[in-house]
Amino acid sequence: MKVLVTVKRVIDYNVKVRVKSDNSDVDLNNVKMAMNPFCEIAVEEAVRLKEAGVASEVVVVSLGPQAAQEQLRTALALGADRGILVQSDENLESLTVAKLLAKVIGEEQPGLVIMGKQAIDTDNNQTGQMLAALTGMPQGTFASEVKVSGDKVQVTREVDGGLQTVELTMPAIVTTDLRLNEPRYASLPNIMKAKRKPLETKTPEDLGVAVKAHTQLLKVEPPAQRQAGIKVASVEELVDKLKNEAKVI
Amino acid sequence: MAILIIAEHDNQSLKGATLNAVTAATQIGGDVHILVAGAGCQAVADAASAVAGVSKVLLADNAAYEHQLAENVSLLVAELGTDYSHVIAPATTAGKNLMPRVAALLDVAQLSDVIRVDSEDTFARPIYAGNAIATVKSLDAIKVITIRGTGFDAAAAEGGSAVIEAVTAVHDAGISTFIGEEMAKSDRPELTAASVIVSGGRGMGNGENFALLESLADKLGAAVGASRAAVDAGFVPNDMQVGQTGKIVAPDLYIAVGISGAIQHLAGMKDSKVIVAINKDEEAPIFSVADYGLVADLFDAVPELDGKL
Numbered sequence A: 001m002k003v004l005v006t007v008k009r010v011i012d013y014n015v016k017v018r019v020k021s022d023n024s025d026v027d028l029n030n031v032k033m034a035m036n037p038f039c040e041i042a043v044e045e046a047v048r049l050k051e052a053g054v055a056s057e058v059v060v061v062s063l064g065p066q067a068a069q070e071q072l073r074t075a076l077a078l079g080a081d082r083g084i085l086v087q088s089d090e091n092l093e094s095l096t097v098a099k100l101l102a103k104v105i106g107e108e109q110p111g112l113v114i115m116g117k118q119a120i121d122t123d124n125n126q127t128g129q130m131l132a133a134l135t136g137m138p139q140g141t142f143a144s145e146v147k148v149s150g151d152k153v154q155v156t157r158e159v160d161g162g163l164q165t166v167e168l169t170m171p172a173i174v175t176t177d178l179r180l181n182e183p184r185y186a187s188l189p190n191i192m193k194a195k196r197k198p199l200e201t202k203t204p205e206d207l208g209v210a211v212k213a214h215t216q217l218l219k220v221e222p223p224a225q226r227q228a229g230i231k232v233a234s235v236e237e238l239v240d241k242l243k244n245e246a247k248v249i
Numbered sequence B: 001m002a003i004l005i006i007a008e009h010d011n012q013s014l015k016g017a018t019l020n021a022v023t024a025a026t027q028i029g030g031d032v033h034i035l036v037a038g039a040g041c042q043a044v045a046d047a048a049s050a051v052a053g054v055s056k057v058l059l060a061d062n063a064a065y066e067h068q069l070a071e072n073v074s075l076l077v078a079e080l081g082t083d084y085s086h087v088i089a090p091a092t093t094a095g096k097n098l099m100p101r102v103a104a105l106l107d108v109a110q111l112s113d114v115i116r117v118d119s120e121d122t123f124a125r126p127i128y129a130g131n132a133i134a135t136v137k138s139l140d141a142i143k144v145i146t147i148r149g150t151g152f153d154a155a156a157a158e159g160g161s162a163v164i165e166a167v168t169a170v171h172d173a174g175i176s177t178f179i180g181e182e183m184a185k186s187d188r189p190e191l192t193a194a195s196v197i198v199s200g201g202r203g204m205g206n207g208e209n210f211a212l213l214e215s216l217a218d219k220l221g222a223a224v225g226a227s228r229a230a231v232d233a234g235f236v237p238n239d240m241q242v243g244q245t246g247k248i249v250a251p252d253l254y255i256a257v258g259i260s261g262a263i264q265h266l267a268g269m270k271d272s273k274v275i276v277a278i279n280k281d282e283e284a285p286i287f288s289v290a291d292y293g294l295v296a297d298l299f300d301a302v303p304e305l306d307g308k309l
């Protein structure tokens, strides 16, 4: 079975983003970029399926600028076999990304697609579900456990009240939550080996998908700032403040 | 113009998150309808028809919708959705699972986690873990939206008298099956509905020590939350995680105990009215958002606080 996994190039999760002074967007100039953490978890899960003999090949796909090759190389160093970059400098909305991925899936015919549940830049949490709709596949979102048996995959999902398990007929789409696994680090020899693994570049035109805007970004502002608080010296003072100043207890 | 809201429910009761979505819909303006898709869920439809501001309830009561599998319900909502200008759900795990699938079937975008309505096509939503707020205009004919509960007050649960209309369309995609669930049982309030929350982080050391916070929570009528580190370490279950990728809360009082205050955690709680931080590291970033910070060992401070309440 072939497993397809997707990775997005995003701001590093340790970086606190700033809004541009003209409020047109956030400022990503000279900001450290990395693989979206949920995508790292997706790559790890795919590689583990290969190590367990369940997957025969792991194909990793990214959509975005030329520089997203770096994240593809990282995925290849982590154990993916082959990379595909759908290159575009335009703003690719979730629906467009899903349409492009649907075309890639049409060509690749994977048995399982593993994606991050959300990207930490837009925080949308959409693409996997949209791709599932467009391909008619079932979806196991926010996965904390994935078990493949025969042509079915059982997915345990992190939901608001606890955990839910569903069984999906493959081909299926899984989106990862934090507890699915702990991603490994790439070793130096594997980083070297990854440089020789195949990486193919395509464009939206190659895939026959028009990049269309469904939304328009009017402005981006910093969130309301909290007023600076105080340090209290003792539990007694804390209780007094909560009772008499904040009046919340 | 009419707006369709997807009810959050468990076939027995209508969940509070639906009421926040009703308020958002009222701000957009137009007739507000609620869809209750489930099995044996008449009681939910009855509750939905009593919500103030709702003019119609659509009841799709069929075994195919029992567990609200997105594969089935999305087909139903996409079919009904073409009659509406907006289709809205709360940004719960159920809403997040369903709505992008609906949007793609309708060939429109989805706006996630909306916190403010500016007009019928323009909305504000947080991006980058809440470190920026984007104002976005939808260019689609049908606007598919999830609503962040903390952005809108709850509509009144009583006072309305909407008609209930049965929807007979049955969609069973036949590609997914519900196997089981393990739901957390607690007598404490739900995290997203609680007015006081006591949260613990890695500093708690282990799961047993959460009893300190539970005792405090019971005195305050509070819910208990956690950081990702506390969940990952297995101290507490996943449904307690507050943050960018967990639950978003904004109670009157949030007490963070042994939590450093990473941006991903702050994203989930920094809109709380009053924030208290108890941490032994005076440099911990949590103090930058705390109204009242106490630099102390939690194992001394929490029992003392408990004793003084």
Ligand SMILES: Cc1cc2nc3c(=O)[nH]c(=O)nc-3n(C[C@H](O)[C@H](O)[C@H](O)COP(=O)(O)OP(=O)(O)OC[C@H]3O[C@@H](n4cnc5c(N)ncnc54)[C@H](O)[C@@H]3O)c2cc1C
Binding pocket: A013, A037, A038, A120, B200, B201, B202, B203, B204, B226, B227, B228, B229, B230, B241, B242, B243, B244, B245, B246, B247, B257, B258, B259, B260, B261, B262, B263, B264, B265, B268, B278, B279, B280, B281, B284, B296, B297, B298, B299
């Ligand atoms: C993609 C992604 C998504 C994430 N999503 C979330 C999310 O939704 N929610 C979330 O919370 N995190 C999230 N995180 C994780 C986040 O980055 C932090 O790692 C996490 O919040 C840290 O948890 P913590 O504060 O409990 O632990 P730590 O950062 O380890 O802090 C523990 C704190 O406890 C204090 N402490 C220790 N012992 C004591 C004591 N005896 N008395 C008093 N204080 C003590 C320490 O001083 C320290 O400040 C996410 C990370 C990523 C990459």
